[in-house]
Amino acid sequence: MNAISLVARREITVRSRTKGYRYGLVVTAILVAVLAALPKLLGGGSDYTVGLVGPQADRLQAALSAQAAHGDDLTIKITRFADEAAARRAVANDDVEVAVVDNATVVSKTVVSQTLSAILDTAHRMVATEENLTSAGLDPAKVGAAQQVRPMTELTLNGSGEDATIRRVIAMTIVVILFMLLIQICTWVAMGVVEEKGSRIVEILLTSVRPWQLLAGKTIGLGVLGLSQLIVIAVVGLAAAQLTGAVPQLPDGTYGVVATTIVWFLLGYAFYAAMFAAIASLVSRQEDLSGVLTPATMLLMASYLVGFVAAQSPDGPLTHALSIIPPFSAMVMPVRAAVVAVPLWETALAMGLMLLAAVAILFVGGRIYQRAVLRTGARVRWREAFGSAS
């Protein structure tokens, strides 16, 4: 065990010292912070300025204020104008976004945003209805009371669908981050294997360390770096969401989704790292690496694309199947779980199968590595790598 931790520590020290790693971490953190703050920057914090003109301005103001009081993060600043001309000037000078003239006309510079349009429309209807009912002889107080309607409660059978968009955004963020991290860290594993094989330093290493210890130490060390990167991303993302006040908008179970994503990262990493390491041990030069790695990279890319599709149609039959089948499950299941509620047994089954696949590939990959890593020179053929131990 001591040898493994020594090897792992070396990987962490040397790799975390490189500029690429440090800048990468900072850039990712900034990117995630911006992404997390985005909903707030774009959708949240609705501030509107409305100008009112005409006899019904008082009641319109009351109706608008009532809506602002009900809505989250909704403020409506109201300015009263003496006549239409003054209101138009104010709109033209950007003093107000829109002006409502005589509860009949909406004056604006460009197209009114959908949200504001809906707010104005509701206020207009309320005031107009009230007016009509009152003129029909009804008691204005009773009319006012009748206008007080409780909003409907939303009940989604398949998870909480109220924030489908946010869930999709979270799901896609997970796919992108998982893919980027997996391909980056696994490529590091592969490059490290070739570095040691190509420079023959592996000959010295293997006189004091066993091949599986070397491979395990390397994989664990770089895995720890990947995991710490993922945790930085998760913490920065959630913290940014907290700071910008986007947290109330996060769907229920987001923390759970983040936690299982970490588990999926570890499973996926074990699988792909072993695969990348075994393949890398077949060649002696970095130039030959991308060529031999192509099939493994393609598999990872395929998982990535399927994960993207899954974010769009989390309940499709393909998504459903691939969220169980390894190694696709490592990227499809966390995505699916981010969008819809996945039964516990399905998650357990998918994780169990992925764990089995990872163990199998660790075993096979370890054997290939052991056999090929000392065979410098020409590329080792698959048949030789799989053949009986010498």
Next chain:
Amino acid sequence: MLEVDGLKKRYGDKVALDGVSLTVRPGEMYGFVGANGAGKTTTMRIVMGVLASDGGEVRWKGAPAGFETRRRFGYMPEERGLYAKMRVGEQVEYFGRLGGMDAPAARRSADALIERLGLTDRRGDEVAGLSLGNQQRVQLAVALIHEPELLVLDEPFSGLDPIAVDALAGVLAERTAAGVAVVFSSHQLDLVERLCDAVGIIKDGRMIAGGTVAELRARESRKRLRIVVTGAEPGWADRLPGEIVAKNDRPPQGDPAGPDGDQRYDEVILRPSDDQEALLLAARAGRVQHFGWQEPSLAEIFREVVA
């Protein structure tokens, strides 16, 4: 004591080793010489366990060498390997830790070695930034750091300048004085002759000569006569019994055995069929300035046995 016993190795149809045996005692410096492709590197890699043999055995202190035994060996492979992006000090320490030292011991040992090898001011530099000679010193430090009982060095002197050669030779001499067994391969036969207590010559996967340099010399000496005669008639040497290996009629500058005045000078290296007959002939031909068995150098012995 390292005992290599009857190693066999084939690569496909090609026989690389055909029963190689050699012995290196504690405190002994063993020079392993042979032409390119003779089997030196293959033998050393099998000793270090990075290559499996097809037959034969490697024993250390009488017991077959396994993984734990080999952790007490130090190794410098033919093609140098270091982590280019690691600093000198931390790299040497790392190999000390892998060799089983705890952190303070590895640090002490690394400091001492780095100082001994003249790398103190490069301690914090990345290996990639060092000259080849300095990289070689780091490579040696990596092989020595865990205070191994046996050192296996494949061409440790190749590519070094004379000062670096002396530094490396000095370090190796210290180790053998401390009881470490050292085996190294080299094509620099003068160096092997100067440094080694024992020499083994390998050809086409077989050991064709072995022993101390003195033993080899004794076996190969009394084969060549060096005869210097002045004032002889031209052509006298053709009557000498045996095979003339070399002839020279120009006296070396300042040679005390040189000619008196403008007399003719003849130096002959002879593989005699009858040494007494040769002496008589030389004495009759002119004035014998030198007549004696020539001490062969290791290079000459090597050419003799490998030819």
